Amino acid sequence: MSKTDFDILVIGGGPGGYVAALRAAQLGLSVGVVEAQHLGGICLNWGCIPTKALLRASEINHLLHDLDTYGFKADAVSFDFTKIVGRSRAVSKQLASGVAHLLKKAKVPVFNGYGKLDGIGPEGKRKVKLSQKDSAETTLTARHVILATGARARVLPGLEPDGKFVWSYREALVPDELPKRLLVIGSGAIGTEFASFYRNMGSDVTLVEVAPRVLPVEDEEISALAQKSFEKQGMKVFTSAKLGPLSKNATDVTVTVEAGGKTHNITVDRVISAVGIVGNVENLGLENTKITVDRTHIVTDALCRTGEAGVYAIGDVAGAPWLAHKASHEAVMCVEAIAGKTVHPIDATKIPGCTYCRPQVASVGYTEARAKEAGYKVRVGKFPLIANGKALAMGETEGLVKTVFDAQTGELLGAHMIGAEVTEMIQGYVIARSGELTEAELTETIFPHPTISESMHEAVLAAYSGALHF
Amino acid sequence: MATEVLMPALSPTMTEGAVARWLKKEGDTISAGDVLAEIETDKATMEVEAVEEGILGRILVQEGTQGVSVNTPIAILVEEGEAVPESASTAAPVKKEPEAAASEPKAASQPLAAATPPKNRVFASPLAKRVASQKNIDLTTVKGSGPNGRIVRKDVDAAAQKGAPVKGQETPEAPLSSGGHKIVPHSTMRKVIAKRLAESKSTVPHFYVSVDVELDALLALRSQLNATSPAEGPDTFKLSVNDMLVKAAAVALKRIPSVNASFTDDAMIMYDDVDISVAVSIPDGLITPIVKQADKKSLKQISQETKDLVKRARAGKLKPEEFQGGTFSISNMGMYGVKDFSAIINPPQAAILAIAAGRKLPVVKGSEIAIATVMTVTLSVDHRVVDGSTAAEWLSAFRSIVESPLSLVI
Numbered sequence: 001m002s003k004t005d006f007d008i009l010v011i012g013g014g015p016g017g018y019v020a021a022l023r024a025a026q027l028g029l030s031v032g033v034v035e036a037q038h039l040g041g042i043c044l045n046w047g048c049i050p051t052k053a054l055l056r057a058s059e060i061n062h063l064l065h066d067l068d069t070y071g072f073k074a075d076a077v078s079f080d081f082t083k084i085v086g087r088s089r090a091v092s093k094q095l096a097s098g099v100a101h102l103l104k105k106a107k108v109p110v111f112n113g114y115g116k117l118d119g120i121g122p123e124g125k126r127k128v129k130l131s132q133k134d135s136a137e138t139t140l141t142a143r144h145v146i147l148a149t150g151a152r153a154r155v156l157p158g159l160e161p162d163g164k165f166v167w168s169y170r171e172a173l174v175p176d177e178l179p180k181r182l183l184v185i186g187s188g189a190i191g192t193e194f195a196s197f198y199r200n201m202g203s204d205v206t207l208v209e210v211a212p213r214v215l216p217v218e219d220e221e222i223s224a225l226a227q228k229s230f231e232k233q234g235m236k237v238f239t240s241a242k243l244g245p246l247s248k249n250a251t252d253v254t255v256t257v258e259a260g261g262k263t264h265n266i267t268v269d270r271v272i273s274a275v276g277i278v279g280n281v282e283n284l285g286l287e288n289t290k291i292t293v294d295r296t297h298i299v300t301d302a303l304c305r306t307g308e309a310g311v312y313a314i315g316d317v318a319g320a321p322w323l324a325h326k327a328s329h330e331a332v333m334c335v336e337a338i339a340g341k342t343v344h345p346i347d348a349t350k351i352p353g354c355t356y357c358r359p360q361v362a363s364v365g366y367t368e369a370r371a372k373e374a375g376y377k378v379r380v381g382k383f384p385l386i387a388n389g390k391a392l393a394m395g396e397t398e399g400l401v402k403t404v405f406d407a408q409t410g411e412l413l414g415a416h417m418i419g420a421e422v423t424e425m426i427q428g429y430v431i432a433r434s435g436e437l438t439e440a441e442l443t444e445t446i447f448p449h450p451t452i453s454e455s456m457h458e459a460v461l462a463a464y465s466g467a468l469h470f
Numbered sequence: 471m472a473t474e475v476l477m478p479a480l481s482p483t484m485t486e487g488a489v490a491r492w493l494k495k496e497g498d499t500i501s502a503g504d505v506l507a508e509i510e511t512d513k514a515t516m517e518v519e520a521v522e523e524g525i526l527g528r529i530l531v532q533e534g535t536q537g538v539s540v541n542t543p544i545a546i547l548v549e550e551g552e553a554v555p556e557s558a559s560t561a562a563p564v565k566k567e568p569e570a571a572a573s574e575p576k577a578a579s580q581p582l583a584a585a586t587p588p589k590n591r592v593f594a595s596p597l598a599k600r601v602a603s604q605k606n607i608d609l610t611t612v613k614g615s616g617p618n619g620r621i622v623r624k625d626v627d628a629a630a631q632k633g634a635p636v637k638g639q640e641t642p643e644a645p646l647s648s649g650g651h652k653i654v655p656h657s658t659m660r661k662v663i664a665k666r667l668a669e670s671k672s673t674v675p676h677f678y679v680s681v682d683v684e685l686d687a688l689l690a691l692r693s694q695l696n697a698t699s700p701a702e703g704p705d706t707f708k709l710s711v712n713d714m715l716v717k718a719a720a721v722a723l724k725r726i727p728s729v730n731a732s733f734t735d736d737a738m739i740m741y742d743d744v745d746i747s748v749a750v751s752i753p754d755g756l757i758t759p760i761v762k763q764a765d766k767k768s769l770k771q772i773s774q775e776t777k778d779l780v781k782r783a784r785a786g787k788l789k790p791e792e793f794q795g796g797t798f799s800i801s802n803m804g805m806y807g808v809k810d811f812s813a814i815i816n817p818p819q820a821a822i823l824a825i826a827a828g829r830k831l832p833v834v835k836g837s838e839i840a841i842a843t844v845m846t847v848t849l850s851v852d853h854r855v856v857d858g859s860t861a862a863e864w865l866s867a868f869r870s871i872v873e874s875p876l877s878l879v880i
Contacts, residue, residue, distance in 0.1 A: 437596050
């Protein structure tokens with residue numbers, strides 16, 4: 001008989017849940033994980049990781065079509081689309097089995113099934129009803145239950161995934177063949193990444209956004225540069241757009257898009273709906289508890305505690321930003337708080353966001369506009385990658401680094417980057433922001449030459465003494 | 471085996487102190503009983519003695535460091551030939567390093583500018599430091615909430631909010647004189663004086679009553695008494711005017727005991743003993759050693775005791791119980807020739823007597839003009855404890871004791 005009573009029971013094995021379990025095990029707590037589908041959650045299986053594998057392929061395809069720039073010549077470049085998708089799946093599988101191995105090594109039992117809060121049992125312990133396929137329901141008990149059930153794609157009426165014309169991210173990750181014409185609805189991180197992938201693989205892509213700009217959460221200047229770059233790559237981009245109903249034909253789909261005072265009739269082979277996500281709050285037994293749900297997300301305090309003592313919620317199900325690294329960080333914080341350690345609540349303005357479209361976008365903290373709204377008097381520094389030696393050498397001159405400082409205190413309020421490898425570099429600014437460095441320390445930091453990261457230094461200088469190379 | 475020297479608790483209420491001075495250097499051989507360092511609390515300086523013998527391996531808290539919590543390791547004592555642990559946390563036996571490590575030239579890789587280790591190291595983020603300097607907040611008073619207690623910006627903001635002047639009372643920061651200036655950090659004592667006196671003056675309703683007292687009879691008695699002192703030997707004494715006024719105040723307090731009291735929200739505390747705090751100026755401040763049960767002591771006892779207290783006060787060697795407590799205070803500025811002044815009450819006491827200089831003045835006696843030595847004394851009184859008539863009664867009693875001083879010797 002396997003163990004059924006724990007200090008902590010985690011429902012959901014994604015980047016929130018499995019990290020919570022690993023940290024709990026490190027701290028010597030007994031912990032179990034309930035996972036309905038696959039360890040690693042959306043991130044490893046249907047999100048962050050497989051998309052990066054696909055985007056790597058599309059980046060290679062882009063370079064193969066730009067060989068002449070570097071002095072190469074190759075005839076009849078082609079690809080096997082099934083193999084590209086297969087590689088993406090293999091990467092996910094490898095990582096997910098890695099998570100299973102880590103949990104096994106930490107002696108954390110994983111229950112394959114659905115967990116549901118089921119009241120309080122003896123000694124005030126939380127009961128969790130476990131429903132497993134092909135077996136009777138059983139009850140697990142724990143002093144603390146962490147809900148880490150994640151989120152799923154929001155489905156708008158008329159845009160329900162139909163397995164044929166309309167895709168959510170799931171179908172978009174495992175296409176049988178490359179659609180010739182593709183409509184992507186929504187230009188957040190998910191939408192732009194798919195738009196980038198398919199465009200760089202050769203599809204005709206139309207990107208539609210209801211907000212006035214693509215990547216609406218990013219700094220306006222960054223959004224503008226992204227749109228310009230997408231259009232240069234041959235994407236059609238409509239912002240402030242109004243979408244008419246889809247009319248599905250035998251082999252394709254027609255839709256009207258109103259934008260810029262004009263109505264466009266667009267016919268495509270496939271439609272990707274990337275219009276946000278909703279939290280997985282159903283069938284968790286929240287009904288008879290003090291836990292409150294606000295717009296599909298569980299309401300928690302700064303330490304991830306719900307309205308019900310002993311029940312916590314972390315990651316996507318607990319609200320924005322919907323990022324794996326936020327989930328993992330909350331996981332560690334939540335478990336450490338349970339273990340009685342001193343923890344520090346997360347400041348959302350210190351969580352970086354990365355989008356892996358081409359060119360990449362990465363940011364942390366306040367945009368220039370939001371800093372001004374918040375009442376800061378700002379100093380802004382900008383440095384274009386065209387002036388950076390390494391970017392030029394790599395043939396990746398498209399991009400900009402922008403810093404936003406509080407003019408009064410020198411606090412780095414935010415940093416916004418677009419261009420090659422910026423997702424790998426943003427952590428520099430995140431460290432600065434988390435460690436509360438000011439312009440003085442950043443100015444005195446020696447950045448290595450030649451790197452694209454020198455632009456990060458220059459963007460700081462630009463806000464104060466002036467950039468040296470622009 | 472390395473042992474830690476901990477910040478001692480010099481009084482039951484002490485929670486932190488400052489390391490005023492190290493009397494031994496790293497590498498010095500220590501015998502049990504050697505004075506290692508001087509610790510400054512809010513008013514006294516005390517010595518830390520070595521309990522064990524050994525070698526002072528490492529000084530962990532540099533002199534001048536303030537706000538060191540009681541029981542914090544301040545130094546590490548090692549045995550001869552023992553490796554010195556880096557810090558208190560690794561004070562457990564350390565792996566013996568090959569000798570080469572010890573003889574390695576230490577400063578070789580250190581630029582000169584970095585040779586002096588920073589004192590009072592405060593762990594704070596650069597942003598917290600900058601905001602603190604902009605808001606003029608002393609970071610040593612801020613509790614850090616960041617990793618390992620590091621002070622972060624929100625701690626400074628919180629401290630600023632807590633200590634900020636009440637809204638509406640905010641005054642624009644007075645500009646500093648455009649000439650040169652230097653910043654002198656507050657000593658612990660200066661901070662305590664500032665805090666206690668500001669609190670007293672702003673929360674205790676003071677009122678002041680003055681009276682002129684003729685001193686001639688008291689001066690004559692003093693000469694007579696001093697003439698009886700043996701020329702030499704341990705029994706010699708020399709009474710000062712102040713000694714006699716301390717005794718006079720004590721006798722007056724016995725006669726009007728309602729002045730020998732303290733106000734609390736719920737009740738009045740009436741003291742049985744008359745313990746007189748005598749304000750003594752010392753470099754960088756003042757301290758009030760206490761002549762306990764002054765009403766019961768002879769002038770000679772008061773004199774000898776006061777001399778000893780003042781001497782030790784100036785050397786910073788008073789024990790806390792020798793300056794904390796007291797039921798009434800005397801501040802005497804007669805030696806500076808002042809005409810009159812009023813003093814701030816030393817809470818929780820109810821009154822303080824300010825004594826000015828005795829001056830020869832023409833006075834009317836009967837219908838004649840005569841010359842008398844007159845001093846003006848001013849009683850500052852907490853009106854919550856003592857009303858005007860009682861204050862006047864007390865002063866009148868004090869005057870009659872001074873002017874007919876025989877009661878000082880009975």
